[in-house]
Amino acid sequence: YTPYTVVDNASYMTIKFLGAQGLFVAIIVAIITGEVFSRLARSPRLMIKMPDQVPPAVARSFKVLIPVIIITILFSVINYLITLIAPEGLNDLVYTVIQAPLKDMGTNVFSVIIIGLVSNLLWVLGTHGPNTVAAIRDTIFTEPNLDNLSYVAQHGSAWGAPYPATWAGLNDGFANYGG
Known part of the structure; x- marks a missing residue:
């Protein structure tokens, strides 16, 4: 979730967490996403098998389609739950819980x-x-x-x-x- 600002009835994405402040969360989410994806992509039950006539590049993209859908839904649900706890999103929650005490330290x-x-x-x-x-x-x-x-x-x-x-x-x- 990236907060947005409304100016003159137009919504703009804020750039507050696109720099160093959002880097910690981006790294953690990327590691978790990559790990979950690699585990789901190895599961034979989640693979879509295409006929031999389908080109290999197209077959590979369909092979991991179900893991991609699962990860998208999973992270959407997690994002929704986090916004119930912290309406400003995960970056603001991490800033409040981790970086603000470090500032005091x-x-x-x-x-x-x-x-x-x-x-x-x-x-x-x-x-x-x-x-x-x-x-x-x-x-x-x-x-x-x-x-x-x-x-x-x-x-x-x-x-x-x-x-x-x-x-x-x-x-x-x-x-x-x-x-």
């Missing part, structure tokens, strides 16, 4: 210290620490950093920013100086 000094320690420990073990923890670090700290950036753009100063304890402010300011 990324606005305190302890998260910066823990991620900094893990990053340095990985250096000791021979792995590029900052690159290894970047996926986790960026997920946790991007939204608070963007909120701080918006605050600076509106007020002209970082004094009074909503999230003073973030990766950019603490680690980059106190741990990474001097190379």
Whole structure:
């Protein structure tokens, strides 16, 4: 489900979840869909057998027609059930349940210290620490950093920013100086 906006009696699909915010859900749905499809496509009872006169390309498309229909119906029902729980859809539900708590986790000094320690420990073990923890670090700290950036753009100063304890402010300011 992708939410839409109505402007001048015309419906437009919002692009909010077509970028990085919707990527996590897209990956999970793709993995589940591929796994379910591959299992259903191997079932001989769900295959449509075509006569030998039918070209092979056409026969292959009919062979997996029933699994495609089953997956379409299954995901439509799942989508309907999810919209009963979260009217804004699965992306908004995942954002509320997973990403919002990560944002709260990324606005305190302890998260910066823990991620900094893990990053340095990985250096000791021979792995590029900052690159290894970047996926986790960026997920946790991007939204608070963007909120701080918006605050600076509106007020002209970082004094009074909503999230003073973030990766950019603490680690980059106190741990990474001097190379």
